[in-house]
Amino acid sequence: MKIRGIRNELLLLLIELGRNSHPNEFVALLRERDGIIEEMNMLPGTTATESSASLLFDMMPLDTHLAGSAHSHPNGVLRPSDADVNFFPRSGRYHLIIGYPYRESDWKCFTADGTPQQIEVLA
Ligand SMILES: [Zn+2]
Incomplete structure (x- = not known):
């Protein structure tokens, strides 16, 4: 499935989650529908540190609509x-990192190998 973009509404929700979780991290999986990333699933116990995040991914269900993570x-x-x-x-191809101070522009998208990736924000 080719990803065409991410819903603005979801992006704003992710930024808000970052703000609400601060100073902890949150980790969520992103799901696409018809090529648009528009859903997220929090993993259990995800006030995660960098080191525990990888453990959570071992518990991840097999999901063909999985588009990436945030x-x-x-x-x-x-x-x-x-x-x-x-x-x-x-966990898919598109990976958003949302950073302090959690303004609308405080995020970036990366591919699975960590290369910056443009992604369109859709209304
Ligand atoms: Zn990280």
Whole structure:
């Protein structure tokens, strides 16, 4: 399934989750419908640290509509950590990092290997 973009509404929700979880991280899985990322699932116990996030992905259900993941970086660094690059390939192709101070522009998308990826924001 080719991904055409992410719903603005979902993006704003993810940013709000980041803000509400601060100073902890949150981790969520992103799901697409008809090529548009518009749903997220929180994993159980996901006030996660970088190191525990990869364990959560081992419990992940097999899901053909899985498009990627989203998580927050309370330190504001919009760049994947080594731990991130290890778990990205297990959970789809599009990976959002949302960072402090959680303004509408404080996020970036990456591919599974950690390369910055443009993604369209759809109304
Ligand atoms: Zn991270």
